[in-house]
Amino acid sequence: MNKLAPDFLLPIPPIFSFRECLWFLDRNYDDIMHRVTETSVTKPFRVGKKVALLEISEEEGKLLVQFRGGDLVEENDLREQVIALFDLGANLAPFYERLKADDELAFMAKEFFGLRLIGIPDLFEAICWSIIGQQINLSFAYSLKRRIVELAGEKITYDDHVFHAFPTPARVVALTVEQLRPLQFSGRKAEYLIGVANAFESGEISKAQLLALPTTEAMVQRLTSLRGVGEWTAHYSLMKSLKVPTSVPYGDVGLYNALAALKKLPKRPSRTELASVFAPFQGHEAYLTLYLWRSLAVR
DNA sequence: TCCCAGGGGCATC
């Protein structure tokens, strides 16, 4: 039976660290999309037009998911959302085998043990977030996200704290460039965001539509047809939202910095040089990218 | 002050 919105438990797969995932969610950045404590994360999840606020913690080897407010949503849909957030469906064993076989990268299997690809299940949010993050430093990117979410996102209050869901395409379509400029969005970013929202509203793009495409290449092509979405944004979105395991955000500065530090690659590596590092990780490129990003941060 | 940031579009050759 599919119950409505009470608490439930999710089994934890092998090679999973809740602590490591929480650390990644927090990372010293001011992320408005969730609240992280030592032992839990509280976050709104969107299912269709509904938004449910969930608190997730670890309890006796399982994830405990508790309903904290918002709309009542089918439990199965919520399970799916939480599984997507922590990428619980992935089997990391093959990726770890490859990591351990690499002299310079083997340390990551131990130091970042159990880190999962933290997802952005909502494709619209994933694309917007990557557009916001283009070419500006991360802390500024988080401030911009906070401002647009506070302006247009849905709000749920719980425990004297206001939680925000990322605005729907319909809400972003209603915004204007003139509204976003004072929030320090560049004119270009504002245009891109509203344009992408229009594409979702008109049905020009959707997650289901992308999932139906036969190849990653076709998905990238579809995404890059949107103004403001280049190769980097397309791959980043595929990685975070659709969990495409082979996607690598080519051109990513952070990725290059990590490879320069660990693999002595040039600051601007060629496609060939990148390929040489990624070759042994075929089928696990997204996870290698995630762990390389992770290596940039000091705990 | 200068350079860089989890890029992308566009013109030009």
Next chain:
DNA sequence: GATGCCCATGGG
């Protein structure tokens, strides 16, 4: 298809 320029602003 490669290269150069522009966009915009916080952070170091």
